[in-house]
Amino acid sequence: MKPVAFDYVRARTLEEASEMLAAGGGAARLLAGGQSLGPMLNLRLARPMRLVDIKRADGFRALAADDATLSIGAGFTHAEIEDGAVEDPARGLLRHVARGIAYRAVRNRGTIGGSLAHADPAADWVSVFAALDGVAVARSARGTRRIASGAFLRGAFATALADDEVLAAVELPLLSAGARWAYRKVCRKTGEFASAIGVVVLDPARGLARVVAGAVEAAPVLLPATSEALRDHGPDAAEAALAEEIARLLPHLDPAARRLRMVAVRSALRDIAGEG
Amino acid sequence: MDGMEAKGEGIGARVRRKEDARLLAGRGQYVADIRIAGMRDVAFLRSPAAHARITRRAKPANAAEAVFFLDDLVGVKPIVTRSSIPGYKLSEWPVLAAQKVRYVGEAVAMCVADTRAEAEDLAERVEVEFNELPAIASCEAGRASGAALLHEQWGDNLFLQSHFDSGIAPVAASAPVKVELEVSCARQTMHPMEGKGLVAWWDFRAGQLVLNTSTQVPHMIRAGLAEVLGIPQAIIRIAPPDVGGGFGYKCLLQPEEVAVAWLALTRKAAFRWIEDRREHLVAGANARQHHYKLVAYADERGRMLGLDAEVSVDTGAYSVWPFTACLEAAQAGGNLPGPYDFRAYRCKVFSVATNKPPFAPYRGVARPGVCFAIEQVIDAIARAVGREACDVRAENLVPASAMPYVNVTNKHYDSGDYPGSLAMAREMIGLDEFRAGPKRDAQGRWIGIGFATYTEQSAHGTKVFASWGLPLVPGHDQAHVKLTPDGALEVRSGIHTIGQGLETTLAQVAHEMTGVPLADIRVTLGDTAVTPFSTGAYASRGIVMAGGAVSRAAGVVAERIRAIAAHLLQADPAAVEFRDGAVHAGAASVTYADIGRAWYLRPDQLPDGVNTGGLEATEGYKPTTDNGVFSYASHAAKIAVDPDTGLVEILDYAIVEDCGRMVNPMIVEGQTHGGAAQGIGSALFEESPYDERGQPLASTLLDYLLPGPTELPRFRIRHTETLSPHTAHGFKGVGEGGAIAPAGAVVNAINDALRDIGARVDAIPASPARILAAIAAAEERAA
Numbered sequence A: 001m002k003p004v005a006f007d008y009v010r011a012r013t014l015e016e017a018s019e020m021l022a023a024g025g026g027a028a029r030l031l032a033g034g035q036s037l038g039p040m041l042n043l044r045l046a047r048p049m050r051l052v053d054i055k056r057a058d059g060f061r062a063l064a065a066d067d068a069t070l071s072i073g074a075g076f077t078h079a080e081i082e083d084g085a086v087e088d089p090a091r092g093l094l095r096h097v098a099r100g101i102a103y104r105a106v107r108n109r110g111t112i113g114g115s116l117a118h119a120d121p122a123a124d125w126v127s128v129f130a131a132l133d134g135v136a137v138a139r140s141a142r143g144t145r146r147i148a149s150g151a152f153l154r155g156a157f158a159t160a161l162a163d164d165e166v167l168a169a170v171e172l173p174l175l176s177a178g179a180r181w182a183y184r185k186v187c188r189k190t191g192e193f194a195s196a197i198g199v200v201v202l203d204p205a206r207g208l209a210r211v212v213a214g215a216v217e218a219a220p221v222l223l224p225a226t227s228e229a230l231r232d233h234g235p236d237a238a239e240a241a242l243a244e245e246i247a248r249l250l251p252h253l254d255p256a257a258r259r260l261r262m263v264a265v266r267s268a269l270r271d272i273a274g275e276g
Numbered sequence B: 001m002d003g004m005e006a007k008g009e010g011i012g013a014r015v016r017r018k019e020d021a022r023l024l025a026g027r028g029q030y031v032a033d034i035r036i037a038g039m040r041d042v043a044f045l046r047s048p049a050a051h052a053r054i055t056r057r058a059k060p061a062n063a064a065e066a067v068f069f070l071d072d073l074v075g076v077k078p079i080v081t082r083s084s085i086p087g088y089k090l091s092e093w094p095v096l097a098a099q100k101v102r103y104v105g106e107a108v109a110m111c112v113a114d115t116r117a118e119a120e121d122l123a124e125r126v127e128v129e130f131n132e133l134p135a136i137a138s139c140e141a142g143r144a145s146g147a148a149l150l151h152e153q154w155g156d157n158l159f160l161q162s163h164f165d166s167g168i169a170p171v172a173a174s175a176p177v178k179v180e181l182e183v184s185c186a187r188q189t190m191h192p193m194e195g196k197g198l199v200a201w202w203d204f205r206a207g208q209l210v211l212n213t214s215t216q217v218p219h220m221i222r223a224g225l226a227e228v229l230g231i232p233q234a235i236i237r238i239a240p241p242d243v244g245g246g247f248g249y250k251c252l253l254q255p256e257e258v259a260v261a262w263l264a265l266t267r268k269a270a271f272r273w274i275e276d277r278r279e280h281l282v283a284g285a286n287a288r289q290h291h292y293k294l295v296a297y298a299d300e301r302g303r304m305l306g307l308d309a310e311v312s313v314d315t316g317a318y319s320v321w322p323f324t325a326c327l328e329a330a331q332a333g334g335n336l337p338g339p340y341d342f343r344a345y346r347c348k349v350f351s352v353a354t355n356k357p358p359f360a361p362y363r364g365v366a367r368p369g370v371c372f373a374i375e376q377v378i379d380a381i382a383r384a385v386g387r388e389a390c391d392v393r394a395e396n397l398v399p400a401s402a403m404p405y406v407n408v409t410n411k412h413y414d415s416g417d418y419p420g421s422l423a424m425a426r427e428m429i430g431l432d433e434f435r436a437g438p439k440r441d442a443q444g445r446w447i448g449i450g451f452a453t454y455t456e457q458s459a460h461g462t463k464v465f466a467s468w469g470l471p472l473v474p475g476h477d478q479a480h481v482k483l484t485p486d487g488a489l490e491v492r493s494g495i496h497t498i499g500q501g502l503e504t505t506l507a508q509v510a511h512e513m514t515g516v517p518l519a520d521i522r523v524t525l526g527d528t529a530v531t532p533f534s535t536g537a538y539a540s541r542g543i544v545m546a547g548g549a550v551s552r553a554a555g556v557v558a559e560r561i562r563a564i565a566a567h568l569l570q571a572d573p574a575a576v577e578f579r580d581g582a583v584h585a586g587a588a589s590v591t592y593a594d595i596g597r598a599w600y601l602r603p604d605q606l607p608d609g610v611n612t613g614g615l616e617a618t619e620g621y622k623p624t625t626d627n628g629v630f631s632y633a634s635h636a637a638k639i640a641v642d643p644d645t646g647l648v649e650i651l652d653y654a655i656v657e658d659c660g661r662m663v664n665p666m667i668v669e670g671q672t673h674g675g676a677a678q679g680i681g682s683a684l685f686e687e688s689p690y691d692e693r694g695q696p697l698a699s700t701l702l703d704y705l706l707p708g709p710t711e712l713p714r715f716r717i718r719h720t721e722t723l724s725p726h727t728a729h730g731f732k733g734v735g736e737g738g739a740i741a742p743a744g745a746v747v748n749a750i751n752d753a754l755r756d757i758g759a760r761v762d763a764i765p766a767s768p769a770r771i772l773a774a775i776a777a778a779e780e781r782a783a
Helices: A014-023 A037-042 A078-082 A093-099 A104-109 A112-118 A124-131 A224-233 A235-249 A255-275 B116-125 B139-143 B169-174 B218-229 B255-267 B277-283 B327-335 B367-385 B389-396 B418-429 B431-435 B462-467 B502-514 B542-569 B592-600 B665-685 B742-753 B768-782
Strands: A007-010 A028-031 A050-053 A063-065 A069-073 A135-140 A143-148 A153-155 A166-173 A180-186 A196-203 A208-214 B040-046 B052-058 B107-113 B127-132 B158-165 B177-185 B197-203 B208-213 B236-238 B271-274 B290-298 B304-316 B344-353 B446-458 B477-483 B489-493 B521-525 B576-579 B582-585 B588-590 B616-621 B629-641 B648-658 B715-720
Touching: A014 A028, A014 A050, A014 A135, A014 A166, A078 A093, A078 A104, A078 A112, A093 A124, A093 A180, A112 A124, A112 A166, A124 A153, A124 A180, A124 A196, A124 A208, A180 A255, A196 A224, A196 A255, A208 A224, A208 A235, A208 A255, A224 A235, A224 A255, A235 A255, A255 B768, B040 B116, B040 B255, B040 B277, B052 B107, B107 B116, B107 B255, B139 B304, B139 B344, B158 B327, B169 B290, B169 B304, B177 B367, B197 B255, B208 B218, B208 B255, B218 B236, B218 B255, B255 B271, B290 B367, B304 B327, B304 B367, B327 B344, B327 B367, B367 B389, B367 B446, B367 B665, B367 B742, B389 B418, B389 B446, B418 B431, B418 B446, B418 B629, B418 B648, B418 B715, B431 B446, B446 B742, B477 B502, B477 B542, B477 B592, B489 B502, B489 B542, B502 B521, B502 B542, B542 B576, B542 B582, B542 B588, B542 B592, B542 B616, B582 B592, B629 B742, B648 B665, B648 B742, B665 B715, B665 B742
Parallel strands: A007 A050, A028 A050, B040 B271, B208 B236, B304 B344, B489 B521, B648 B715
Antiparallel strands: A063 A069, A069 A166, A135 A143, A135 A166, A180 A196, A196 A208, B040 B107, B052 B127, B158 B344, B177 B290, B197 B208, B197 B271, B290 B304, B446 B629, B477 B489, B477 B616, B576 B582, B582 B588, B629 B648
């Protein structure tokens, strides 16, 4: 399969990318690493009139930190995160996750921003973003919007980005020294998208305890009761709350699929318990 | 005896592959690398419906010379594969569907443009309307009464039903142990790294239609194409370039190949079609899908007394050419008894036409399925009698003392020690140590060990293929060998190289016979314009047939070299030796170049009465038996099953294989690794499911999982060499074997692991979903 014909333009800056996107009136798409969009073009599932290539555009590779947050430009690749070229605000979680994304060839090109904007429910960054309760920084000629993870991730392949908005950066909390995290991905083979993801982040100093079930054929699901049990009573209590909450919050999955998500989250909780 | 590695460059030497200098450096030339001025690209519009009548077809405006329907292909006949088997029903496979489509992906229109993308744009603009019919998406549906018919004139959906009974009734009535089970194998596709593809063009100078097609069987394709196009073979040249894997898929005459050849023939220009991965997944290369109902009879010790089997093969919509829709059934019914010694066997085989792409012979042809099935039977008998499965297996294998052995389906096992091979595999995998230790690991996973032993009929010959009713039966393979004026050796064979190392192994055989250094031997394969006839590379026949022919032709040339050398050296021909890259008699020697020079340039130096055939010969070869020669192996797998996720990790994998005399142990190992990787794909990963409407559910490699390097174990291989008494140098075939046993061994290991919780998997691939379902079913039974 070869793509339908499209126009190709290369943006010099983030602002120009936003203008080009807006000019496309919904028929233009951004091309960053192209690791998901490329196959979709070839399969003719994606048929944009225009591709706006932002790989070399200025403005997507800024790093900025304050006391509580690190802002990572959307254009950083998985490989750069894996290699530590980007400081890891989550004390190793990002590097760990990056190392497990697809294959190195994909990681060399795929970007964190591209992955989040594509919002494949089985993609790693989508679940991590939800677990860290990150903030998406969206830019357009109309200005800048900062959108929390829960509002940003609307469903499978659906985000809160408007047709003219460009994902410029993601803001992630700087975890404190005593923070713990665990990430479990169930995968049939190396490099495939996940069948189930469980992420646990516990940062008592920041009052942060979030347990997320990912790869659920929809936006990742925060498990509030399990998270609260984790924060207040620890991993064992969280595990005790887990099965009921998974059943309640993932009714759209069949029992075997639900169980697999439960297993992924439970494994992550046990990893946390093992460290504690 | 254990495999002996030879020094030097001849038979038995572990030399590096000659072809790797280009293949590993990215300098192979495959179909898609070929550029011809003015060449245009072809895309096919394919059916979105599994079973439907075509009610309307319309070309886009101004596309009369760019879009072609069947009606445009004047003179092209449908692909019809005749068979001499009584009761076999013929299918007519139109090169493009015109009245009816019978599977999703069937080609309906051929679209031509300057680029593939534009050809696909054109295909989107062709209008075709369908009136959908009920789809037959399984053997069960196809055999149900009142089922919709794929080929109305048949009256049912059976290509063939065959029945064999050696006399099961007395055993069924008296056997103390009876075991019943049903097992099934998923539909798979083959996935050579390079898919199918071809460039077809008209050679004005030669007056020939030339096909640079990715094929394993160039001389057969020439015959088949001539028949379907209705033109003489003389005006067809099949010149395959490098072929990036075949696995059986490239043994077939493809409708796309015929259609694109017709374009080149009638337009006298160059056209190409390159199969993409999606076409491969949904429209081609279907294989493996069997269902077995099995009843086995045994004594109290688990000694097998008889087997009663019903096999259904989900054969797809049409018969492939030339291997028919029934090769699979013949192989399944004939090979199910495998390496086991029992005399009562009944087997019914149903080859059911379904609304899926046609079934093709894939590496192992039916034997991965039958091996999986019979190995499940052996383990089930062991469970029933409460004994170690490996012991029961060993006691049921044909013993070495019984060789040569004719089994219940009249297979002639020529040589080997099957129980010896199993015993080595048992020791390598450490069964006895494992049985004495824990069954779960630190992570709570269940551990198990499983075995499978198989025989592989390889290089089966004229009578065997004739008995399968094929339209094209192999006879003698031919090879041509020539010493050049400067003392190099040219070897030509009509078999083709598909990545299996024949450029090296055939050169090793020629070196063995002539002593010409390997570096000076050039092997040319496949091109019908310059190679003598061979039916091609399939049925694990290359080294036996082409190797035998090269051995014979090189032997003839060697004797002529000897005669000329004796004259030049003034020695007795019997005193002439080939060694160290030269021709010696006592202390004196001449080079191969001296001999070449004498024949071609200085005939004044030749002896009187020199053989007028010169320094070249074409010779034909087949083994002294047509029954095939039986390679065999035992595989042992040690695995861990995670009961929470259903994921399986292969912890260790041991293979003890015997393919007779090895020409190059490294290449044997490469073949075994590759085959075993595909077998593990069958065991754990690969599956092309269809829904009840006949829609394929795996249309990309996201859905169709191929094992990658990290999913595969480090295969540990041990060789034994039991020479065949029937072949040149004692060769047996090795191309397919690796793929046969893994599903049997891995699933037996999984079931060994799950035994304590009473769960059993009976279908491959043993996916997490199937394993978790088996565990859940066991828990339910226990509750």
